[in-house]
Amino acid sequence: MPQLNGGGGDDLGANDEMISFKDEGEQEEKISENVSAERDLDDLKSSLVNESENNSSSSDSEQAERRPQPRPDLDSYEKTRDYFSEAYRRQQDGGFFKSPHYPGYPFFMIPDLTNPYLSNGALSPSARTYLQMKWPLLDVPGAAGLKDARSPTPGHLSNKVPVVQHAHHVHPLTPLITYSNEHFSPGTPPSHLSPEILDPKTGIPRTPHPSELSPYYPLSPGAVGQIPHPLGWLVPQQGQHMYSIPPGGFRHPYPTLAMNASMSSRFSPHMMPHHPHGMHQTGIPHPAIVSPAIKQEPNTHDHMSPSMHSKSPGPAKKEEDKKPHIKKPLNAFMLYMKEMRAKVVAECTLKESAAINQILGRRWHSLSREEQAKYYELARKERQLHSQLYPGWSARDNYGKRKKRKRDNKPDSTPEGKGSFSLSVLLLDLSSLFRAERTPSIGLCEIVLLATLDFSISNKKQCVQYLPSEKMCDSPASSHGSMLDSPATPSAALASPAAPAATHSEQAQPLSLTTKPEGRLHHHFLTGKPSGSASSLSSHSTPILSRPIPFSSLHHSMLSPPSPFHQAALHSHHALFQSQPLSLVTKSSD
DNA sequence: ATACCTTTGAAGCCT
DNA sequence: AGGCTTCAAAGGTAT
Structure with a gap:
């Protein structure tokens, strides 16, 4: 068991509230703490999970008792x-x-x-x-x-x-x-x-x-x-x-829903007879069940995509045709996303999920240990329930069901679109910096608007349609710390319960987009390590406000002449990372 | 019409 | 065992 020690007693759990904007000195201090603490994050996470499991175990058994049938x-x-x-x-x-x-x-x-x-x-x-x-x-x-x-x-x-x-x-x-x-x-x-x-x-x-x-x-x-x-x-x-459930309303019921959960333990959902189209006898579909047809599966009952057959035994083809698509249970982050997405959208007016997700990812890391623990616990419960509902289900069942286009035809590691998303996050970070440095004269809206304007104009794609500024301006940071605060301070990182989550790349890589040439198979720009797996970066710890953006990865088209705000932002950024000054301002697009 | 993008985490696959 | 891949949500964007 890791010791969350940190020196003071309440270390991990308590500091999430103080985070947002500390003096630099404090931040640095926290950063150093963070480094040592992050090692324990994995343990922390597991401890959290265990904790919750323990807690829930009793309740589960309790529940089981109470769950006569x-x-x-x-x-x-x-x-x-x-x-x-x-x-x-x-x-x-x-x-x-x-x-x-x-x-x-x-x-x-x-x-x-x-x-x-x-x-x-x-x-x-x-x-x-x-x-x-x-x-x-x-x-x-x-x-x-x-x-x-x-x-x-x-x-x-x-x-x-x-x-x-x-x-x-x-x-x-x-x-x-x-x-x-x-x-x-x-x-x-x-x-x-x-x-x-x-x-x-x-x-x-x-x-x-x-x-x-x-x-x-x-x-x-x-x-x-x-x-x-x-x-x-x-x-x-x-x-x-x-x-x-797709708008089509296919509303697929879960076969196992109709049966006793306990008895179902040995039967895969698809083994169980079910109503056509997955409709439960009650007429109420289960959320985890998605009609193959609706699930973007060209193969309906009559046509199966090759992928669906790829791993299925031949004889079961027909059955598979009727197999409802049982979705994976949501993990902690997914749960968090679902919950917070609307809020983020409301705050920043971003519409594109990719951008929103970036922000959410950052906010996720900024969550306190307790807060993340909640979601881990929920996710655990979710999985538990899912396994109860669909005893025979395996994540493998869904493999290949989703047509994925190979990305290999995207040689450019710095697609404009990605850059724009990253930029949005960057700007949010910068706004935080401004606040941290008490530079009230420059507001987030200004930064974002101007910066995005610059970028968007020069960008080939119409990237994120950033706000009608009003909304963004109107959106104050949430009490808990909006995304505007998000760049977790070291303390926040410290507090992060979920080790894997916390150690996963992004803490050290706020602008990971620009550094991910190829989906998950990219090299961490800081480490040079592939960050395909969550664990690959676990050894790295950097404060979220971490590093200067690797502007080399920014498309030159994005590097329009810096506006005053750009300069201010960059200067601010530089102030925090003196050793690695940003070069955006000075870099000229050739 | 549908894949992509983007995030983290869980689970499966592969070596 | 460790690393990589897939999928889960979401919705605008791109193909």
């Missing part, structure tokens, strides 16, 4: 999430929600969706709501009890609900809100849901708030899911589904 109709993750999303909104609107026990808990932004429930007046019309949520898994005193107390009703009362403790002890995730109008009328909670819940605190039975009614997989009209979705509390954004 797998509910046949586990519902989709997405639906559940939608439910919870709605629940949160309702609760917040109702003033139930209070500050979280975990200060560091991320805010969930719930965009103003045109949700049926909203429209029916159930929800407040407030445009954007940042909901403070507590870590559901870590703060679940008697969560199981709470659930159990609820009712005999199976589905929604799943025991294992990662309970987000509601301020008034109203389980925020229990709200029963149909998220699919396909099966339910909006705003109409299933009547079969338990009418009564025990107040977790008082233990007094009470009539549940509509939003409390159904925890997980509550949506099946006839039945309810047995296995609660660990991530149900995650707020789906804009109707997203955890396991996205």
Whole structure:
């Protein structure tokens, strides 16, 4: 076990709050700490996982006990999430929600969706709501009890609900809100849901708030899911589904959903008979199931792509044709992304996912250990649930199902598009620098706008359509530290729980895009090592604000004459990295 | 219509 | 065992 020591006691976990903008001296100090600490990140991560596993193990077993029988109709993750999303909104609107026990808990932004429930007046019309949520898994005193107390009703009362403790002890995730109008009328909670819940605190039975009614997989009209979705509390954004279901609405049910989870343990989902097109008997599709046809698979039931057959036994061809596409469970970062994407989009007005993802990646690294731990835990639960739902599933099943075009025809390692994305991130970093150096006169918007203008104009592609500045300008850093703050300070890196995550390339490589000539098979520009695997860079630790951008990798077309802001930004950057001055300003495009 | 881009992490494959 | 590849989400962009 690694010692998170750091000297002072609370080292790892505590410093995420102080991070944002320290004096340089402090930063440097932190940096040095970071170096030694990062070695332990891997251990940290594993410890976190173990920790959570341990914690959850009891709860799992507990849950298992409480889970007398797998509910046949586990519902989709997405639906559940939608439910919870709605629940949160309702609760917040109702003033139930209070500050979280975990200060560091991320805010969930719930965009103003045109949700049926909203429209029916159930929800407040407030445009954007940042909901403070507590870590559901870590703060679940008697969560199981709470659930159990609820009712005999199976589905929604799943025991294992990662309970987000509601301020008034109203389980925020229990709200029963149909998220699919396909099966339910909006705003109409299933009547079969338990009418009564025990107040977790008082233990007094009470009539549940509509939003409390159904925890997980509550949506099946006839039945309810047995296995609660660990991530149900995650707020789906804009109707997203955890396991996205294409607009086509193919809504594939998960075969195993219809069967007892325990019995399913030996049967691969595709081995089990299922309804045509993967529709569950309940009519409710599982989010993890994607119709092959819809999943961009040209091969529908009649036509299988070669790739799909590549690894499948010959005789099973026909069966495979009908095999629903079971998606991989989301990892911690994916969960984080889902949760935070909307927020980032709202803050920076970036639209392209590639750019957004860069920012998210950086923010991910800037998360505190606890915060990341939450997601790791969720991811673990997710995998656990997934394995329960699809016992026979293997990640290999999805191999080759996605047509991937070879990238080898892209010899240029510095595609303009990439450069532009990188630039956006760079600019965000620079804005942070300005703030750090107390250079208020230059705002992010200015930087971004001017810089991107310069770049965009000279760029061949129309890259990121950066903002109508207003929005960006209007978007202050989040309380937790928006992406504008994101460049994690060393302390943040230190605090990063997830070793792999934390040590993974990007901490040392804020602008990795420009350094990735070929997808994952690139050489780290700092180390010269291939960074294809997450572990390959684990030994490197650099503060996120790390290094000057390797401008050699920037396309010359991007190097337009520097604007004053450019110069200021670069100067600022240089100030922090005196030994490696940026050359952008001086480099002339030939 | 669909692959690409981009991120991290998990899992599978390959040597 | 270690390194590499694939896929998970997302949505604008490119082909």
